[in-house]
Amino acid sequence: MCDYDKDKLIHFPQHGDTRGHLVVIEGIKDIPFQIARIFYIYGSDSTVVRGQHANRKSEFVLVNICGTCKVKTNDGKGNTKEFNLDKPHEGVYIPKMVWKDMYDFSDDSILLCLASQPYDAKEYIRDYDRFIDEVGKK
Numbered sequence: 001m002c003d004y005d006k007d008k009l010i011h012f013p014q015h016g017d018t019r020g021h022l023v024v025i026e027g028i029k030d031i032p033f034q035i036a037r038i039f040y041i042y043g044s045d046s047t048v049v050r051g052q053h054a055n056r057k058s059e060f061v062l063v064n065i066c067g068t069c070k071v072k073t074n075d076g077k078g079n080t081k082e083f084n085l086d087k088p089h090e091g092v093y094i095p096k097m098v099w100k101d102m103y104d105f106s107d108d109s110i111l112l113c114l115a116s117q118p119y120d121a122k123e124y125i126r127d128y129d130r131f132i133d134e135v136g137k138k
């Protein structure tokens with residue numbers, strides 16, 4: 001079982017042979033949660049900033065399976081990190097209550113997002129001041 005308590009880059013094994021590569025992501029084993037939801041983002045470009053929210057319940061792993069993009073995380077306590085996602089066998093783990101921005105998408109970017117919870121708009125915090133306020137109350 002993996003043990004992650006902070007946002008960090010995860011390297012997935014590549015099962016490559018002469019036919020090409022295959023990457024497996026199993027809940028709990030390769031990432032720290034069971035996968036309840038999958039969505040993917042494409043058709044964004046270098047002018048777009050996506051995300052710009054934090055989640056009260058959902059944890060995520062983001063994998064740019066085609067092209068490149070960047071992800072910035074912010075824990076609301078003065079700690080930020082920037083991740084360059086440019087390999088289909090690397091993903092960034094984002095715990096709950098972390099503000100995230102996704103940006104600098106290449107035209108061919110496909111960003112695969114694995115989430116620990118089904119979609120619930122109410123657990124998204126889309127107002128930055130409110131996020132800082134809720135972090136301060138924890």
Ligand code: TYD
Nearest residue numbers: 037038039041049050051052053118119120
């Ligand atoms: P949004 O959260 O703004 O996307 P991003 O964080 O990538 O910028 O979601 C865009 C729209 O899609 C919004 O209307 C909500 C909807 N949506 C769902 O219905 N289910 C989901 O799982 C997600 C992630 C978004």
